[in-house]
Amino acid sequence: MDSIRFDEQLVVIGQSFRSKEEVVHELASRLLGQGCVLPSYEEAVLRREASFPTGLPTEPICVAIPHADPEYCVHPALGLALLPEPVTFGLMGDEEATVEASVVFLLALKADKQLTFLTQLAALFQTPETLSALASITDPHEAAAFVKSKVDRQLAGGR
Amino acid sequence: MRTAKYRIVTICGSGVAACTIAAQKIAKGMAERGIDVDVKAISMREAGGEIDHADLFVTIAPGFKAPNLAAPVLNGVAFLTGVGESKVLDEIVKRLKEKG
Numbered sequence: 361m362d363s364i365r366f367d368e369q370l371v372v373i374g375q376s377f378r379s380k381e382e383v384v385h386e387l388a389s390r391l392l393g394q395g396c397v398l399p400s401y402e403e404a405v406l407r408r409e410a411s412f413p414t415g416l417p418t419e420p421i422c423v424a425i426p427h428a429d430p431e432y433c434v435h436p437a438l439g440l441a442l443l444p445e446p447v448t449f450g451l452m453g454d455e456e457a458t459v460e461a462s463v464v465f466l467l468a469l470k471a472d473k474q475l476t477f478l479t480q481l482a483a484l485f486q487t488p489e490t491l492s493a494l495a496s497i498t499d500p501h502e503a504a505a506f507v508k509s510k511v512d513r514q515l516a517g518g519r
Numbered sequence: 520m521r522t523a524k525y526r527i528v529t530i531c532g533s534g535v536a537a538c539t540i541a542a543q544k545i546a547k548g549m550a551e552r553g554i555d556v557d558v559k560a561i562s563m564r565e566a567g568g569e570i571d572h573a574d575l576f577v578t579i580a581p582g583f584k585a586p587n588l589a590a591p592v593l594n595g596v597a598f599l600t601g602v603g604e605s606k607v608l609d610e611i612v613k614r615l616k617e618k619g
Contacts, residue, residue, distance in 0.1 A: 412532030412563075412580060418600045429533065452537070453596045455581040474536040482540060486601025 364469070364477060365396055365437040366508065366515045368500035372441040380447050380461075381406060384426055387439035387466040396437035397428075397468045404428035405466070413450025415459035416485070421495055422459040423485045424449040425478075427467035436473050438515065439466035442495055442503060463495055480511045525615050527558045528570050529595060531579040535562070538579055541598035545577060548608035554615060575614055577607075589618075 370390050377383045388402035405428045415424045426449075446460035463485070469477060485491050490510060497503040508515045527545060531538035538560040549556045561570070563580045570576070576585055577595035585592045591614045597603040 408532065416596065416600045417602065419602055450581075451596070452599060453531075453579040453581055453594055471535060474533070475539050478536040479540055479543075482599060482601070486599075 363436070364473065364515050365394065365435060366440075366504060368504045369394070370437065370439045371500035371503050372439075373498060373500055373503060374444055375441070376445050377441075377443065377447050380409065380424070380426070380449050380464075383441050383443070383447055383464050384409075384466060387441055387464070391437050391439055391466065391468050394435075394437065396433070396435045398432045398434060401428050401432040401468065404432045409450065413452055413454070413458075415449030415451050415461050417451065417459050418485050418491060419488050420492055421462045422446065422449075423463040423465065423491070424459070424461040425465045425467060425481070427469065430469060430471040430474070433468040433470055435468075436470055436477075437468045438507075439468075440464070440503060440507065441466075442497065463491065477511070484510045525554065525556045525574045525618075526572055527556050527575050527577060527611070528573040529558065529560045529577045529579070530563060530570075530583050531560070533562050535560075537599055538562075538577075538595070541577055541579060541595040544598045544604065545595075545608070545611065548605070549611070552608065552612050554612055556615075574618055575611060577611070 391397045405426050414426050441464040443462050446462040448458045449461045451457040451459050529538035529541045542558040542560040546558045576592040579595045597607045
């Protein structure tokens with residue numbers, strides 16, 4: 361079973377970004393560096409974000425789950441950014457409203473994995489205590505281990 | 520309350536993940552509330568014939584407009600955030616009952 365790649369190299373913590381474009385660029389570059397996505401993936405994510413924004417007003421902090429259509433995914437992978445300063449994402453399902461997201465999950469998934477994975481990931485960020493605990497982690501290795509412990513069965517370490 | 524099933528359609532960008540999660544939660548929530556429904560998840564792109572007979576829409580895609588005014592459109596982001604889910608479920612029940 362080809363599992364979803366996720367390790368500390370795909371985790372960004374403590375770095376400040378001025379915009380969602382900058383966060384997506386940083387995470388997408390890492391996914392590209394590991395051969396998980398096509399070079400056009402980053403642009404596809406931002407294009408999709410413009411039509412179907414992914415910011416979610418979760419509690420106690422907001423998350424965003426930017427992604428592209430499955431054809432841009434070479435090997436399923438997950439990128440994660442824990443931001444000291446939130447960046448603005450459009451609110452999912454809305455044409456104008458925005459949310460200030462402090463946790464960003466960049467998803468590169470094949471069509472068959474999307475639903476099960478997103479269901480498990482949603483269970484993580486829908487639980488306020490779990491989301492707070494994740495946001496307070498300062499070590500990428502620890503953050504990767506924490507997410508894996510919550511979203512088990514599918515995530516595997518990278519190279 | 521009528522005997523036929525109510526038809527609910529959830530709509531999102533891809534028609535795969537987000538609206539399927541919403542659909543599953545709505546199906547469960549309606550079962551718990553004793554309302555018989557058939558829930559389908561579709562993408563904005565597919566939003567064609569499938570939706571002509573829907574009784575109610577729950578959208579996670581911006582800019583979705585119902586094809587007929589008789590079918591209310593509710594926002595389903597609560598099913599992704601987990602915040603205010605039961606409020607939306609209760610609103611769905613209320614709107615369906617209004618339809619008779």
